[in-house]
Amino acid sequence: xQVTLTVNGQNISRDVEPRxxxxxxLRDDLRLTGTHVGCDTTQCGCCIVHVDGKAMKSCTxxxxxxxxxxxxxxxxxxxxxxxxxxxxxxxxxHHGLQCGFCTPGMVMxxxxxxxxxxxxxxxxxxHELEGNICRCTGYQGIVxxxxxxxxxxxxx
Amino acid sequence: xxxxxxxxxxxxxxxxxxxxxxxxxxxxAGGMTLIPTLKQRLAAPSDLIDLSRIPALxxxxxxGYELVIGAMTCHADVAASALVREMIPALASLAxxxxxxxxxxxxxxxxxxxxxxxxxxxxxGVLGLDATVETDRRRxxxxxxxxxxxxxALEPGEIITAIRxxxxxxxxxxxxxxxxxxxxxxxxxxxxFGKDVRVAITGAGPNAFRATAMEAALSVSFSxxxxxxxxLDPSELLTxxxxxxxxxxxxxxxLAGRAVASIA
Numbered sequence: 001x002q003v004t005l006t007v008n009g010q011n012i013s014r015d016v017e018p019r020x021x022x023x024x025x026l027r028d029d030l031r032l033t034g035t036h037v038g039c040d041t042t043q044c045g046c047c048i049v050h051v052d053g054k055a056m057k058s059c060t061x062x063x064x065x066x067x068x069x070x071x072x073x074x075x076x077x078x079x080x081x082x083x084x085x086x087x088x089x090x091x092x093x094h095h096g097l098q099c100g101f102c103t104p105g106m107v108m109x110x111x112x113x114x115x116x117x118x119x120x121x122x123x124x125x126x127h128e129l130e131g132n133i134c135r136c137t138g139y140q141g142i143v144x145x146x147x148x149x150x151x152x153x154x155x156x
Numbered sequence: 157x158x159x160x161x162x163x164x165x166x167x168x169x170x171x172x173x174x175x176x177x178x179x180x181x182x183x184x185a186g187g188m189t190l191i192p193t194l195k196q197r198l199a200a201p202s203d204l205i206d207l208s209r210i211p212a213l214x215x216x217x218x219x220g221y222e223l224v225i226g227a228m229t230c231h232a233d234v235a236a237s238a239l240v241r242e243m244i245p246a247l248a249s250l251a252x253x254x255x256x257x258x259x260x261x262x263x264x265x266x267x268x269x270x271x272x273x274x275x276x277x278x279x280x281g282v283l284g285l286d287a288t289v290e291t292d293r294r295r296x297x298x299x300x301x302x303x304x305x306x307x308x309a310l311e312p313g314e315i316i317t318a319i320r321x322x323x324x325x326x327x328x329x330x331x332x333x334x335x336x337x338x339x340x341x342x343x344x345x346x347x348x349f350g351k352d353v354r355v356a357i358t359g360a361g362p363n364a365f366r367a368t369a370m371e372a373a374l375s376v377s378f379s380x381x382x383x384x385x386x387x388l389d390p391s392e393l394l395t396x397x398x399x400x401x402x403x404x405x406x407x408x409x410x411l412a413g414r415a416v417a418s419i420a
Contacts, residue, residue: 018162131256
């Protein structure tokens with residue numbers, strides 16, 4: 001079945017089996033392996049991408065469901081000139097990672113939180129990260145990074 | 157997962173036609189339960205009919221004194237809706253407590269109500285708020301809708317189009333959330349319509365049900381104290397690795413009291 005969408009601003013058209021998950025389509029067909037699959041059961045959030053501007057778990061939607069949509073993955077979050085997204089820059093500043101496996105999903109969710117709730121405080125950010133799991137338990141730096149980016153968004 | 161044929165109808169008539177033609181077709185709403193079920197091969201439908209591109213099924217509107225929410229409206233939109241927050245703030249609060257933010261961007265009210273998971277939140281809202289389930293062929297009162305574990309009054313091929321809510325004088329949803337899954341270990345919706353009080357419980361039994369003894373006591377005196385000595389019968393409740401039936405009965409009474417306190 002034909003699926004036509006934009007991924008990180010590029011027009012893409014591919015033939016896929018309907019059962020192909022969006023996460024697998026991104027990783028295996030498009031070789032965008034920044035999107036990780038941790039649990040494959042909608043719990044860990046490593047696979048989060050933005051579909052039409054909203055954070056979604058790409059392991060729990062089919063590629064064909066994204067037909068006509070605009071998908072942004074971790075590879076497309078920074079500006080084309082390489083300038084990091086404010087959430088990416090904050091993760092670097094606050095060391096918001098340990099092993100890095102959950103990081104793509106954490107950053108994509110963080111960007112979604114900052115978009116929806118500029119100025120979000122620590123309690124809000126922790127609550128909003130319910131669907132993202134860091135097996136290193138490195139939440140302290142992750143939360144600090146997102147709070148910082150949210151505070152910058154709240155000021156601008 | 158087994159492969160399937162995928163359909164994306166543009167209107168309800170087309171969806172109904174495909175459902176009628178195919179041997180083992182299933183409706184795909186937000187997919188938050190169905191896709192994990194397919195991955196586990198607990199279901200292997202021949203066809204999936206994706207309702208997400210049918211404009212008539214999405215959105216919220218005021219209709220006289222009632223609030224109508226399209227079946228394909230996602231939880232995040234209900235939670236953030238100024239209209240829902242104004243008309244039934246308890247319903248917006250309930251929607252905002254489902255799953256996590258990414259799940260709320262995809263999961264839909266119609267999918268949740270059609271699935272009737274014993275631990276889902278919306279069934280308590282639909283039953284407690286005396287809502288009506290609107291389908292492509294009829295309207296079903298919430299009291300007649302939830303019939304068992306993952307069972308509803310829906311007929312094969314019947315499509316939920318919207319949920320129609322009455323606006324209560326006051327309502328509150330209290331939930332004891334499973335810390336890992338986000339599902340309700342117990343969830344209680346209390347709603348007041350004039351003198352009538354409705355108390356609907358999810359998470360505790362095979363399907364959402366009304367706590368009639370609590371309702372009777374609260375109709376006489378709408379206060380947390382009126383619930384003293386009233387508890388659900390544990391013999392009718394679920395026991396699993398997370399909570400015993402006796403524990404669920406206790407939590408239901410505590411949550412009902414908190415809900416009443418927040419309204420009264």
